[in-house]
Amino acid sequence: MTKKTLEMSVGVFMLLGFAAFVYLALQLGEVPFLKNNDSYIIRAEFDNVAGVKKGASVQVAGVVVGDVADVRLGDREVAILALRLENGVKVPTDSIASVKSQGIIGDKYIQLSLGGDEENIDPGGVIVETESSLDIESLISKFAFGSAQ
Amino acid sequence: MTTAAIEFKNVHKSFSRKDGTVQRVLDGVDFAIPTGKTTVIAGGSGQGKSVTLKIILRLMSVDSGEVFVHGREIGGLRGRSLEMLRTQFGVLFQGSALFDSLTVFENVALPLRERTKKSEDEIYEQVNNSLAQFELEGHEAKYPAQLSGGMKKRVGLARAMQLHPSIMLFDEPTTGLDPVMTREIYHLFADTQAEFGFTSVIVSHDIPKVFNLADQVIILNRGVMDVFDSPEEIQWSEKPHVQEFVEMTMGKIYQSQLEEK
Amino acid sequence: MITDFLAKLGNTGLYVLTDLGRMTLFLLQALMGIFRRPFRFRELLRQLRFIGVGSLAVIFFTAISTGMVLGLQGYYSLNKFGAEGMLGSAVSLTLIMELGPVLTALMVAGRAGSAMCAELGIMRISEQIDALDCMAVDPFRYLISPKFMATIISIPLLTALFDVIGIAGGYVAGVGLMDVSPGSYIDGMKTSVTNHDIWLGTVKSCFFALLVVWISCGRGYFVQQIRGAGFGAESVSRVTTQAVVLSSISVLVFDYLLTAVLL
Numbered sequence: 001m002t003k004k005t006l007e008m009s010v011g012v013f014m015l016l017g018f019a020a021f022v023y024l025a026l027q028l029g030e031v032p033f034l035k036n037n038d039s040y041i042i043r044a045e046f047d048n049v050a051g052v053k054k055g056a057s058v059q060v061a062g063v064v065v066g067d068v069a070d071v072r073l074g075d076r077e078v079a080i081l082a083l084r085l086e087n088g089v090k091v092p093t094d095s096i097a098s099v100k101s102q103g104i105i106g107d108k109y110i111q112l113s114l115g116g117d118e119e120n121i122d123p124g125g126v127i128v129e130t131e132s133s134l135d136i137e138s139l140i141s142k143f144a145f146g147s148a149q
Numbered sequence: 150m151t152t153a154a155i156e157f158k159n160v161h162k163s164f165s166r167k168d169g170t171v172q173r174v175l176d177g178v179d180f181a182i183p184t185g186k187t188t189v190i191a192g193g194s195g196q197g198k199s200v201t202l203k204i205i206l207r208l209m210s211v212d213s214g215e216v217f218v219h220g221r222e223i224g225g226l227r228g229r230s231l232e233m234l235r236t237q238f239g240v241l242f243q244g245s246a247l248f249d250s251l252t253v254f255e256n257v258a259l260p261l262r263e264r265t266k267k268s269e270d271e272i273y274e275q276v277n278n279s280l281a282q283f284e285l286e287g288h289e290a291k292y293p294a295q296l297s298g299g300m301k302k303r304v305g306l307a308r309a310m311q312l313h314p315s316i317m318l319f320d321e322p323t324t325g326l327d328p329v330m331t332r333e334i335y336h337l338f339a340d341t342q343a344e345f346g347f348t349s350v351i352v353s354h355d356i357p358k359v360f361n362l363a364d365q366v367i368i369l370n371r372g373v374m375d376v377f378d379s380p381e382e383i384q385w386s387e388k389p390h391v392q393e394f395v396e397m398t399m400g401k402i403y404q405s406q407l408e409e410k
Numbered sequence: 411m412i413t414d415f416l417a418k419l420g421n422t423g424l425y426v427l428t429d430l431g432r433m434t435l436f437l438l439q440a441l442m443g444i445f446r447r448p449f450r451f452r453e454l455l456r457q458l459r460f461i462g463v464g465s466l467a468v469i470f471f472t473a474i475s476t477g478m479v480l481g482l483q484g485y486y487s488l489n490k491f492g493a494e495g496m497l498g499s500a501v502s503l504t505l506i507m508e509l510g511p512v513l514t515a516l517m518v519a520g521r522a523g524s525a526m527c528a529e530l531g532i533m534r535i536s537e538q539i540d541a542l543d544c545m546a547v548d549p550f551r552y553l554i555s556p557k558f559m560a561t562i563i564s565i566p567l568l569t570a571l572f573d574v575i576g577i578a579g580g581y582v583a584g585v586g587l588m589d590v591s592p593g594s595y596i597d598g599m600k601t602s603v604t605n606h607d608i609w610l611g612t613v614k615s616c617f618f619a620l621l622v623v624w625i626s627c628g629r630g631y632f633v634q635q636i637r638g639a640g641f642g643a644e645s646v647s648r649v650t651t652q653a654v655v656l657s658s659i660s661v662l663v664f665d666y667l668l669t670a671v672l673l
Binding site: 203206208231232233235236238240242243244246247248249259260263264312 | 448532533536537538540541543544545546547552
């Protein structure tokens with residue numbers, strides 16, 4: 001009987017520990033919930049993406065529909081973001097992508113304002129209309145000194 | 150001449166004390182312990198008796214000199230051959246050194262479980278036989294903390310005997326035992342030795358009682374050893390450090406015992 | 411005067427070097443002992459029960475109170491910037507990367523490390539370890555390696571539990587007692603914690619586990635060689651104190667080093 005309880009208690013402990021570990025890994029870690037076969041990638045060019053990191057969320061009307069798969073510098077000194085979107089999300093060609101932040105100092109994310117065009121952007125396509133990061137410093141100096149520079 | 154069970158040749162061992170001086174515990178020691186006999190190593194406290202035991206077991210290495218066990222030099226033994234050396238010995242430690250977290254049965258069974266491939270049934274049988282032999286029936290399930298000093302010694306002896314050692318080492322076997330118990334323990338030693346025929350080495354400061362068992366006595370004082378073939382020889386020795394030892398540790402008790410005889 | 415001082419300094423230096431060398435050899439032997447046969451599975455289970463199961467209660471209370479304090483404290487700080495939405499991410503990141511591994515290791519050092527040290531110390535002074543040697547039973551394989559394995563398994567698992575319980579505590583304080591919305595707490599947590607953070611926390615906890623069990627067992631095993639420890643029962647008690655203090659300090663120092671290297 002005592003032998004059984006020894007194994008039982010250790011078993012319970014190991015189970016609890018692994019459950020906690022799995023919870024951390026699955027719920028908090030970025031297990032790629034968007035795999036390549038149920039997502040597609042479009043690109044967007046920005047003048048300034050300060051604060052946007054790989055893995056930042058892409059939202060439509062506040063709903064997360066994907067994430068930023070890559071941040072890179074393109075030709076002509078523009079930033080190119082690769083946005084990974086769920087397959088079900090159709091992005092009309094005249095949609096606008098903008099860099100937003102959650103609260104003043106919160107994380108940056110990409111907001112897609114969907115347009116009304118009948119044609120959608122194909123996988124690999126480019127969103128033309130973009131709004132860059134709000135530069136808080138220039139905003140404050142504009143507010144304080146009347147104009148920036 | 151047959152090879153001695155244990156032989157020391159010009160062994161030196163010293164320790165550095167905390168105040169920086171060097172204490173020579175063994176200073177060029179030579180002796181041989183004959184096979185199948187009982188040898189008593191006697192000496193005052195701090196004279197290197199335990200060190201000698203540890204050197205025999207290779208728990209400690211010597212500074213210089215050679216130690217032979219059954220004719221084999223033990224200084225260079227490593228790994229498997231060191232294990233083989235140690236399995237030739239059975240050791241009864243001063244405090245019995247029973248494992249506190251194991252029962253009497255498990256303590257005695259430990260060497261069998263760890264060092265042999267015997268089945269649980271065989272182990273059960275052998276251990277119970279030994280426990281019976283050492284009058285420990287009914288105490289199998291007790292833990293060492295529940296035993297008296299004499300019982301601990303018997304369990305320790307039973308444990309040491311499990312692998313049929315050819316040499317038994319007894320470290321201060323009667324420390325903390327009352328006279329009755331001491332006599333019983335020595336009877337037990339004599340009986341088991343008669344039965345199994347091992348060489349026994351008793352390290353003790355409890356001189357008068359042990360001498361009855363001894364075939365040979367080695368007196369260790371100030372780093373030097375003197376070998377005597379019988380206890381009676383000791384007091385006729387003219388070496389000053391032996392006389393000093395005799396006076397210091399035995400004195401009148403020894404005299405009176407001799408007169409009794 | 412001066413020569414006395416220098417001699418003392420030199421002696422101390424030699425002692426520290428010998429001690430370090432002794433402890434390193436001890437670590438190597440303990441790790442090698444893990445692979446020696448026969449393997450003592452039952453002993454591993456016993457140690458897991460003692461170190462792992464036995465620490466559940468203390469980990470639970472430490473974690474829940476740490477999480478709740480973080481929740482309240484974080485709420486007051488973030489509220490000033492109107493950034494309560496970041497509470498979830500603040501609490502979970504702090505727990506996963508720092509407090510979880512460190513506090514778990516400290517708790518286990520205090521509870522199980524001290525016990526392991528005292529056990530080995532008593533076995534040493536009562537010649538039980540010598541007795542194992544004399545029976546040609548390797549004390550590392552028999553006694554010490556199971557403790558190493560059990561600690562290295564237990565601490566990362568206890569750390570994961572600590573993280574989850576702490577996050578729940580933060581939720582109770584932030585969402586239950588204050589007025590952070592449940593959605594933003596959970597969402598902030600999910601978006602800000604990355605695999606790298608969890609990895610960092612796990613590496614830390616494995617490393618701390620090794621430190622704690624190494625120092626605790628080593629101090630106990632070498633109870634007779636440690637300077638200033640004295641003899642007998644007193645030496646065991648002093649060495650145990652030393653083991654807990656040393657392992658706690660080294661956990662804190664290595665926490666900084668590991669963060670600097672791995673972050």
